[in-house]
Amino acid sequence: xxxxxxxxxxxxxxxxxxxxxxxxxxxxxxxxxxxxxxxxxxxxxxxxxxxxxxxxxxxxxxxxxxxxxxxxxxxxxxxxxxxxxxxxxxxxxxxxxxxxxxxxxxxxxxxxxxxxxxxxxxxxxxxxxxxxxxxxxxxxxxxxxxxxxxxxxxxxxxxxxxxxxxxxxxxxxxxxxxxxxxxxxxxxxxxxxxxxxxxxxxxxxxxxxxxxxxxxxxxxxxxxxxxxxxxxxxxxxxxxxxxxxxxxxxxxxxxxxxxxxxxxxxxxxxxxxxxxxxxxxxxxxxxxxxxxxxxxxxxxxxxxxxxxxxxxxxxxxxxxxxxxxxxxxxxxxxxxxxxxxxx
Amino acid sequence: xxxxxxxxxxxxxxxxxxxxxxxxxxxxxxxxxxxxxxxxxxxxxxxxxxxxxxxxxxxxxxxxxxxxxxxxxxxxxxxxxxxxxxxxxxxxxxxxxxxxxxxxxxxxxxxxxxxxxxxxxxxxxxxxxxxxxxxxxxxxxxxxxxxxxxxxxxxxxxxxxxxxxxxxxxxxxxxxxxxxxxxxxxxxxxxxxxxxxxxxxxxxxxxxxxxxxxxxxxxxxxxxxxxxxxxxxxxxxxxxxxxxxxxxxxxxxxxxxxxxxxxxxxxxxxxxxxxxxxxxxxxxxxxxxxxxxxxxxxxxxxxxxxxxxxxxxxxxxxxxxxxxxxxxxxxxxxxxxxxxxxxxxxxxxxxxxxxxxxxxxxxxxxxxxxxxxxxxxxxxxxxxxxxxxxxxxxxxxxxxx
Amino acid sequence: xxxxxxxxxxxxxxxxxxxxxxxxxxxxxxxxxxxxxxxxxxxxxxxxxxxxxxxxxxxxxxxxxxxxxxxxxxxxxxxxxxxxxxxxxxxxxxxxxxxxxxxxxxxxxxxxxxxxxxxxxxxxxxxxxxxxxxxxxxxxxxxxxxxxxxxxxxxxxxxxxxxxxxxxxxxxxxxxxxxxxxxxxxxxxxxxxxxxxxxxxxxxxxxxxxxxxxxxxxxxxxxxxxxxxxxxxxxxxxxxxxxxxxxxxxxxx
Numbered sequence: 001x002x003x004x005x006x007x008x009x010x011x012x013x014x015x016x017x018x019x020x021x022x023x024x025x026x027x028x029x030x031x032x033x034x035x036x037x038x039x040x041x042x043x044x045x046x047x048x049x050x051x052x053x054x055x056x057x058x059x060x061x062x063x064x065x066x067x068x069x070x071x072x073x074x075x076x077x078x079x080x081x082x083x084x085x086x087x088x089x090x091x092x093x094x095x096x097x098x099x100x101x102x103x104x105x106x107x108x109x110x111x112x113x114x115x116x117x118x119x120x121x122x123x124x125x126x127x128x129x130x131x132x133x134x135x136x137x138x139x140x141x142x143x144x145x146x147x148x149x150x151x152x153x154x155x156x157x158x159x160x161x162x163x164x165x166x167x168x169x170x171x172x173x174x175x176x177x178x179x180x181x182x183x184x185x186x187x188x189x190x191x192x193x194x195x196x197x198x199x200x201x202x203x204x205x206x207x208x209x210x211x212x213x214x215x216x217x218x219x220x221x222x223x224x225x226x227x228x229x230x231x232x233x234x235x236x237x238x239x240x241x242x243x244x245x246x247x248x249x250x251x252x253x254x255x256x257x258x259x260x261x262x263x264x265x266x267x268x269x270x271x272x273x274x275x276x277x278x279x280x281x282x283x284x285x286x287x288x289x290x291x292x293x294x295x296x297x298x299x300x301x302x303x304x305x306x307x308x309x310x311x312x313x314x315x316x317x318x319x320x321x322x323x324x325x326x327x328x329x330x331x332x333x334x335x336x337x338x339x340x341x342x343x
Numbered sequence: 344x345x346x347x348x349x350x351x352x353x354x355x356x357x358x359x360x361x362x363x364x365x366x367x368x369x370x371x372x373x374x375x376x377x378x379x380x381x382x383x384x385x386x387x388x389x390x391x392x393x394x395x396x397x398x399x400x401x402x403x404x405x406x407x408x409x410x411x412x413x414x415x416x417x418x419x420x421x422x423x424x425x426x427x428x429x430x431x432x433x434x435x436x437x438x439x440x441x442x443x444x445x446x447x448x449x450x451x452x453x454x455x456x457x458x459x460x461x462x463x464x465x466x467x468x469x470x471x472x473x474x475x476x477x478x479x480x481x482x483x484x485x486x487x488x489x490x491x492x493x494x495x496x497x498x499x500x501x502x503x504x505x506x507x508x509x510x511x512x513x514x515x516x517x518x519x520x521x522x523x524x525x526x527x528x529x530x531x532x533x534x535x536x537x538x539x540x541x542x543x544x545x546x547x548x549x550x551x552x553x554x555x556x557x558x559x560x561x562x563x564x565x566x567x568x569x570x571x572x573x574x575x576x577x578x579x580x581x582x583x584x585x586x587x588x589x590x591x592x593x594x595x596x597x598x599x600x601x602x603x604x605x606x607x608x609x610x611x612x613x614x615x616x617x618x619x620x621x622x623x624x625x626x627x628x629x630x631x632x633x634x635x636x637x638x639x640x641x642x643x644x645x646x647x648x649x650x651x652x653x654x655x656x657x658x659x660x661x662x663x664x665x666x667x668x669x670x671x672x673x674x675x676x677x678x679x680x681x682x683x684x685x686x687x688x689x690x691x692x693x694x695x696x697x698x699x700x701x702x703x704x705x706x707x708x709x710x711x712x713x714x715x716x717x718x719x720x721x722x723x724x725x726x727x728x729x730x731x732x733x734x735x736x737x738x739x740x741x742x743x744x
Numbered sequence: 745x746x747x748x749x750x751x752x753x754x755x756x757x758x759x760x761x762x763x764x765x766x767x768x769x770x771x772x773x774x775x776x777x778x779x780x781x782x783x784x785x786x787x788x789x790x791x792x793x794x795x796x797x798x799x800x801x802x803x804x805x806x807x808x809x810x811x812x813x814x815x816x817x818x819x820x821x822x823x824x825x826x827x828x829x830x831x832x833x834x835x836x837x838x839x840x841x842x843x844x845x846x847x848x849x850x851x852x853x854x855x856x857x858x859x860x861x862x863x864x865x866x867x868x869x870x871x872x873x874x875x876x877x878x879x880x881x882x883x884x885x886x887x888x889x890x891x892x893x894x895x896x897x898x899x900x901x902x903x904x905x906x907x908x909x910x911x912x913x914x915x916x917x918x919x920x921x922x923x924x925x926x927x928x929x930x931x932x933x934x935x936x937x938x939x940x941x942x943x944x945x946x947x948x949x950x951x952x953x954x955x956x957x958x959x960x961x962x963x964x965x966x967x968x969x970x971x972x973x974x975x976x977x978x979x980x981x982x983x984x985x986x987x988x989x990x991x992x993x994x995x996x997x
Contacts, residue, residue: 143700313486
């Protein structure tokens with residue numbers, strides 16, 4: 001029982017990331033009819049927003065501390081961050097410590113801008129081109145984005161810490177009456193899950209309860225008719241692209257403490273996110289979210305030692321196996337509509 | 344000649360001359376000149392040109408003709424490499440059985456994956472192939488370690504139980520690959536003036552196999568079978584209502600292109616007997632997509648051009664560094680020189696992938712027909728006047744007038 | 745006994761009974777038209793004949809063999825060709841290649857790995873395709889891209905692609921839908937020519953009464969998924985039930 005609970009919890013954070021990326025992918029599929037292979041790169045850029053903010057906050061100047069000396073007796077040079085100098089030791093250090101949550105504030109406008117620029121500058125011209133062309137051009141764009149990041153940040157993963165307050169783990173076991181340490185779960189992963197839930201809830205209520213969202217949903221169902229009603233659907237779609245980019249970016253920012261960002265993390269997540277979208281059903285937002293969590297949890301179950309000893313290597317391929325079975329038996333995925341992206 | 348029309352025969356001859364004379368053509372700079380580092384006429388690089396040429400030509404039979412975009416072809420290349428290395432370990436160091444086995448194994452593997460993936464089309468097909476390839480990569484990396492040797496990659500060792508041949512040579516080293524005694528790495532060097540031309544047995548084997556594969560591809564393109572594949576890309580509905588079963592056509596194309604990939608993998612292992620899982624990663628599949636599109640998907644020569652282009656510039660670009668740039672732009676005023684070098688810097692050396700990505704985007708956006716279309720456009724610009732009385736596009740069989 | 749015998753065919757989509765109890769008998773070497781108001785189930789019936797849909801009840805026999813459960817390409821190989829409402833052709837290929845594909849399909853069956861032949865070396869097939877194009881007055885366009893043709897020419901090409909297979913039954917789904925008057929008249933002339941010069945059975949679904957009455961030997965009127973009446977054009981014109989159900993709204997000349 002406790003082992004099952006632990007695996008479900010373990011699957012949640014990865015599942016949250018899958019769900020968030022897949023949500024954005026589906027928004028873009030559904031509204032713009034574009035297959036975006038650069039969506040993983042947006043997730044990666046989000047993670048590097050966190051890295052950048054942390055670096056900026058850590059920018060330091062050197063001072064000579066007369067009270068300390070090195071072993072030769074010379075005064076020691078100390079690095080002190082500007083923020084500490086400006087805001088005092090307590091507040092300044094707190095800011096540095098909280099750099100990842102602070103990065104969210106910066107990431108939102110940056111990601112929306114990146115999304116707008118992508119849609120206006122590139123994707124717009126590909127609405128009428130075949131899906132293969134869309135895949136190819138966004139694949140090229142993904143390479144360009146990741147190479148630019150690699151140029152500035154290097155090829156190695158960059159550890160990015162969560163605030164100290166969240167670095168510990170939470171003992172679910174004690175709470176539920178199991179042995180202590182049976183079900184322990186890092187705070188940050190819990191926060192990531194909560195954060196993802198809030199974002200997903202936000203996107204859904206936005207689409208459900210605002211007029212804007214209603215028009216977008218109508219556009220997803222039948223673009224031409226909505227266009228005929230005299231509604232400028234293009235402008236709204238540009239906005240949706242920005243929103244999708246922001247969702248992917250925020251997923252990336254918050255993921256930085258879980259997995260040190262590296263330049264190819266986007267590509268790694270992209271393949272899985274596509275699988276998630278297909279399993280959930282192309283064009284279905286609830287499907288994308290459900291499939292994201294489902295596959296995340298399934299993956300963590302498959303990595304249990306009991307199961308691995310039964311079927312070796314199952315943890316490596318479980319997601320793909322599920323995807324292949326679903327694609328062949330339920331071509332529209334779990335919750336897909338008829339005729340989306342079918343020829 | 345060879346059952347081809349005049350135009351295709353001359354194309355084949357041009358490709359043959361270019362590949363067979365590549366050691367000269369790719370070696371234009373004398374050895375001791377400053378430009379010598381931009382020579383590409385050494386065996387290792389030339390082998391890569393033709394091997395990736397084979398890979399891309401095969402991929403084009405699937406993508407260029409039927410329009411099915413596979414993101415999983417690297418898996419077949421990897422499988423080919425593993426089969427070939429196992430053949431070296433167990434049977435003999437002769438490359439022929441290794442290459443034959445790699446083609447067969449890759450073909451069977453493609454049959455399996457194609458049978459499942461081709462039940463869907465469009466984006467679903469791309470994602471299915473992607474899933475299969477990634478699955479194969481993960482398996483090769485982890486569970487199948489007894490067969491693939493996991494992260495380290497499969498290599499020859501001194502105690503391989505080689506049935507036809509020895510485990511180790513007399514001087515205690517691992518034997519080298521050969522074709523009936525002709526060692527693949529044996530190279531004849533010819534010094535002419537300041538030039539040093541290298542003729543490698545391995546390169547010529549690859550080149551000849553590439554020419555044969557290219558010839559087969561030309562035949563397929565011009566055959567009724569090839570016409571059916573192009574019909575698949577155009578309109579599957581019409582095909583079905585014309586009494587044609589599309590599934591076996593696409594499956595045949597998929598298996599053929601998988602066999603080409605396996606052949607490329609087998610040749611790679613024959614030139615350098617090791618195989619690693621990274622050859623199967625989906626970004627490696629992406630590379631062959633890039634080659635085919637860049638050269639011109641659906642054209643005969645495009646994929647070969649694309650493969651050569653990418654592999655050549657990959658090699659050249661990664662050799663250019665800031666010093667070279669400063670040398671090139673030394674005629675500019677100092678400040679401007681530094682600025683130009685600064686601007687170009689991100690795109691060279693390790694930045695080659697960035698340049699490639701941009702180039703690829705530019706091709707997809709502006710030149711969907713790739714380099715071949717670019718060439719045609721250039722030719723049209725220069726021969727616009729001539730084109731007026733050029734009868735090539737006029738109907739062949741005019742009604743009696 | 746007709747070449748095509750449809751008996752008791754019914755088809756349901758959820759709550760909608762698209763076809764009730766359709767009986768139809770098409771005689772060899774005649775033109776049989778199926779008319780009826782929108783939503784009468786004409787297209788559903790056609791789709792049941794070519795294997796796109798499988799009826800819930802009833803049987804469809806072509807030349808004594810059941811077509812039910814066969815896929816479209818098998819049904820085509822039995823000798824049924826189909827012309828679509830919007831011309832379905834191979835837009836990226838040349839006109840000549842478009843016509844050669846059905847030639848190969850007829851000769852080589854539904855699949856043949858003919859990878860070492862040469863399209864331009866298949867003289868019999870070339871000759872057959874060129875003759876067909878000549879018959880529909882399109883030989884001068886043989887080397888154009890099919891996608892660049894006018895709509896009327898696309899229709900003509902599709903017809904040629906079907907005819908070159910020498911089908912025993914040609915199904916036409918509103919062959920003049922959305923056409924200008926001139927194109928419609930051209931199509932009627934073409935169909936008349938086909939009717940007189942070839943041993944062919946045609947089953948035509950049509951909205952345009954002008955087309956129907958200038959071609960058909962027999963007419964079946966379909967309404968709400970069931971055949972209302974089947975008779976010769978003269979009798980149909982005067983039939984009170986038909987006038988009431990359908991023709992009252994249309995112009996009959």
